[in-house]
Amino acid sequence: MDPTPLLMIALLGVAFWLLVIRPAKKKQADQRDLVNRIKVGDRVMTTAGLFGYVAELRADDVGVEIADGVVVFMVKPAIAKVMTEPIVSETETAAASEGQTDESIVLPDDEATGPSSAPGANAGK
Numbered sequence: 001m002d003p004t005p006l007l008m009i010a011l012l013g014v015a016f017w018l019l020v021i022r023p024a025k026k027k028q029a030d031q032r033d034l035v036n037r038i039k040v041g042d043r044v045m046t047t048a049g050l051f052g053y054v055a056e057l058r059a060d061d062v063g064v065e066i067a068d069g070v071v072v073f074m075v076k077p078a079i080a081k082v083m084t085e086p087i088v089s090e091t092e093t094a095a096a097s098e099g100q101t102d103e104s105i106v107l108p109d110d111e112a113t114g115p116s117s118a119p120g121a122n123a124g125k
Contacts (some may be wrong), residue, residue: 035076038062043083046074051083 020021038044042054044064055071056063062073 008048031077034082037053037078038076038079038082045081045083046078047080 038054038057040054040057043051044054045051046064050064050066050072052064052066052072054062055065056073058073059077061073063073064079065071
């Protein structure tokens with residue numbers, strides 16, 4: 001009996017383990033460590049893309065403040081990452097480089113911006 005087919009199957013199994021299973025386990029362990037390191041006051045991003053600050057920690061869930069006084073509770077694995085640098089919009093970055101403050105930034109007053117630009121929003125007018 002020729003051992004080549006068995007050797008090829010074994011080699012394919014090892015390659016699958018190295019390329020698929022091992023990295024997935026490492027990613028799961030990293031996520032578990034991230035969740036265990038979260039503390040109150042951390043700036044976090046959820047898996048849904050919401051940014052906020054950890055306001056409360058419980059055994060299985062975490063309260064994330066997404067706006068002043070608005071705390072959303074979610075399961076801990078919903079935290080995708082802890083942000084180390086602040087998120088700054090392009091407008092704020094451009095204004096900071098030009099020495100402008102928030103009060104001096106003027107946004108366009110146009111009906112094409114904002115919720116009124118949704119299709120059918122002006123139908124009753």
